Every structure is written in C-alpha cells, then in structure tokens.
Amino acid sequence: MRDLALLSATDTPEEIFAAGRTAAGQDIRLACSFSIEDVVIIDLLRKQHDRFSVFAIDTGRLPEETYVVAEALSMKYQLKIDWYFPQRDAVEKLASDKGLFSFQESLSKRKECCAIRKVEPLSRALAGADGWITGMRRSQSVTRNELQPLEIDKVNGGLIKINPLTFWSSDQVWDYARKRQLPINQLYKQGYLSIGCAPCTRPVREGESERSGRWWWENPEHRECGLHRR
Ligand code: SF4
Secondary structure, X not given: OOOHHHOOOOOOHXXXXXXXXXXXXXXXXXXXXXXXXXXXXXXXXXXXXXXXXXXXXXXXXXXXXXXXXXXHHHHHHOOOEEEEXXXXXXXXXXXXXXXXXXHHOOHHHXXXXXXXXXXXXXXXXXXXXXXXXXXXOHHHOHHHOOOOOEEEEHHHOOEEEXXXXXXXXXXXXXXXXXXXXXXXXXHXXXXXXXXXXXXXXXXXXXXXXXXXXXXXXXXXXXXXXXXXXX
C-alpha cells in the first residue's frame, strides 16, 4: 500500500484517486453535492474508465438549481445517482418542535439540523464502502487549508477519504470545466461560489473567500456541516 503521506502537490487528481483505490479497495463512492468540483471529478474519472459509484444527500432544503444540474449530469454520463434522504421522524420532530429556521438561532441548533439532514444520511450512504471521494480543495477556506489528498476518516469507521482536487485552485477547476463543457450549477452564475442548502448559502461578494457564503452568520472556522469532521 502506498504511504498516504507520500502524495504531494505534483500528483494529479487521477494519481490521487489511483493511490486512494489501492489503499482503500474496490467499493469507492463519490459524495456529490453537484458543485463544480464534483462534476469535474466525475468527468476526470469517467474519462479514464475508473469505477466508482455516486451518491447524493437530499436534505430537503436544496435549491432547485441543484436538482436541475443533477438531472443534467445523470443524463450526460448515464449516471446512476443513489439518493439518500434524512430520517422522516427526525425531520418531522425537528420542524414541529423548533420551526423551519432553528439553524439560524445558534451554532448548536445549526449543527443539530446538519446532523439530522446531512450527517445521519451520510453514515448510511457510506455503510459498507471501502472509501469515499470528496471535492474538497485546500484553497476553499481556512477550515480546509490542511486537507490531505488521502485521509483516514476516523469519524466514518476508518474509511479512506480521497480528495483528488486537494491541490487544485479554483481557476484550474473552472478551466477544466469550461474546456470540457461540463454541466454547471446555475447558482454559480448568480454569484455563488459554494453549493449547499438554500437557506444557508448565499452569493459571495468580490474578494470574499469561496466558502464565505455558507452559514455566513457564523465564524469562518465553524463553517463545516459535519460531513467533513477532521
Ligand atoms: Fe440544515 Fe442549513 Fe445544515 Fe442544510 S446546511 S442541513 S438547512 S443547517
């Protein structure tokens, strides 16, 4: 098995994926939020006939534009997307007891909503997998600047987490997407730089960091949803 720490900024996304597969095993699943990064990874790996499955989590609060690009992606690649939804009882209780916008009241309530709508479905989506792929990049935010291309995901049972775009800049991602004419979430045209739940994501102003539109009312170091606890 290749030493996880040996990967460096000169390794391509395809090489990172190959090292991840060698380290993890055959059952590799891509967590797709329909961000530009996820679309780029699907195209890169499909081009070289790599085998992996794709899943998505429908939190119940996704923007319409995300469903539209999901369908476009599915059709372009004849891609089967495994959709996961939150547990109905938990969402019903959350909404009935605390209202529809409790996540705006405190960090703990925001994390409670993310735990029900995202983290619990993720644990089911990853059950039995050998590894999973994310579209995270170091340059996206302060919470990701120590991201490694391959990580041991201790939160999810020690799976190998593969981050093929760790070293890519935003420009590299967009150059690739334009050259390959990939389906693009229309929210980017409205000034969004990150794709998430509709009430917790907003467009970003000139000069702001890529993830500053996510949970913008919180401190930057808190702006992760719990899917990527490290
Ligand atoms: Fe809830 Fe917002 Fe988290 Fe989505 S991003 S699960 S709406 S708190």
